[in-house]
Amino acid sequence: MHLRLLRTARRLPVLVALLITSLAAAAGPAAAARASTAPELRPAAVAPDLYLVGGLSIADEPPTGPPVQQVGIRVQDAYGNDVDDHDTITVDWQTIDWNAHAPGDYTPAGGTLTIPDGQVEGIIDVPIAEDDLSEPTEWVFVLLSNPSGAQLGGIGPGLAFFQINDDDPRPQVSVGDVTARSLPDRPRIMKFDVTLDRALEDYALVDVDTADGTASEGVNYLPVSKTVVFPPMVTTKQVWVWVLPDSNGLDFELQASNPVNVNIGDGVGIGYIDEIFEM
Ligand SMILES: [Ca+2]
Numbered sequence: 001m002h003l004r005l006l007r008t009a010r011r012l013p014v015l016v017a018l019l020i021t022s023l024a025a026a027a028g029p030a031a032a033a034r035a036s037t038a039p040e041l042r043p044a045a046v047a048p049d050l051y052l053v054g055g056l057s058i059a060d061e062p063p064t065g066p067p068v069q070q071v072g073i074r075v076q077d078a079y080g081n082d083v084d085d086h087d088t089i090t091v092d093w094q095t096i097d098w099n100a101h102a103p104g105d106y107t108p109a110g111g112t113l114t115i116p117d118g119q120v121e122g123i124i125d126v127p128i129a130e131d132d133l134s135e136p137t138e139w140v141f142v143l144l145s146n147p148s149g150a151q152l153g154g155i156g157p158g159l160a161f162f163q164i165n166d167d168d169p170r171p172q173v174s175v176g177d178v179t180a181r182s183l184p185d186r187p188r189i190m191k192f193d194v195t196l197d198r199a200l201e202d203y204a205l206v207d208v209d210t211a212d213g214t215a216s217e218g219v220n221y222l223p224v225s226k227t228v229v230f231p232p233m234v235t236t237k238q239v240w241v242w243v244l245p246d247s248n249g250l251d252f253e254l255q256a257s258n259p260v261n262v263n264i265g266d267g268v269g270i271g272y273i274d275e276i277f278e279m
């Protein structure tokens with residue numbers, strides 16, 4: 001083991017010298033070609049460096065049917081200029097979920113894209129799905145691979161992506177009413193349902209605060225002030241309020257405010273502290 005290390009160490013200067021020699025050899029003709037101004041000395045068969053560049057395209061979730069989103073892949077030189085004079089270019093492609101998910105948001109797709117001579121752009125078609133779900137803005141990657149006639153460029157490199165804008169309304173958040181009697185000897189809990197009228201594929205927030213009606217905070221109930229968090233696809237959360245003894249016949253409110261990602265529907269729940277019969 002030590003002998004092998006020693007031998008490698010002794011060869012290092014030789015290896016470095018070989019590397020420098022080969023780099024110099026590789027750079028030599030190119031440097032000479034750049035330095036020369038005589039056209040006849042330029043290598044005639046050297047094609048310009050071409051790159052396949054995918055950008056961001058934007059799709060709208062359609063109201064009906066599964067229309068197709070077109071993702072453009074452009075042929076550009078090293079300076080970002082479009083190039084249409086090139087040999088036939090081919091590249092494989094494949095869709096990949098980012099925060100959009102196939103097949104609910106789009107139809108997964110893949111294939112080989114061909115960009116003929118004379119065209120500066122090739123188009124990839126991806127079907128977009130329709131749903132009734134309220135969603136955040138979502139993105140899908142299109143991963144390029146195995147290019148022929150050009151290199152992978154742009155972000156990634158070799159990545160394009162497209163955005164899907166949702167077309168479904170935001171949920172409405174409501175606070176339900178609660179009726180319960182207070183107990184003579186101890187506090188009891190009133191459970192308010194805070195609900196979304198439709199599912200949301202995103203987080204939703206809303207503040208809730210108690211407010212006096214005929215009942216007074218600290219005397220008939222303990223005040224609550226908090227933020228209710230709905231994780232994605234959760235439509236019901238409960239807020240508990242402690243009602244103090246001997247408060248029957250009075251009422252207070254639980255009020256919603258400051259919604260995030262939702263709108264407020266019936267934003268006031270009434271807490272009726274009443275003499276109802278309980279099983
Ligand atoms: Ca989605």
Ligand SMILES: [Ca+2]
Nearest residue numbers: 131132167168
């Ligand atoms: Ca929709």
Ligand SMILES: [Ca+2]
Nearest residue numbers: 131133166168
């Ligand atoms: Ca939707």
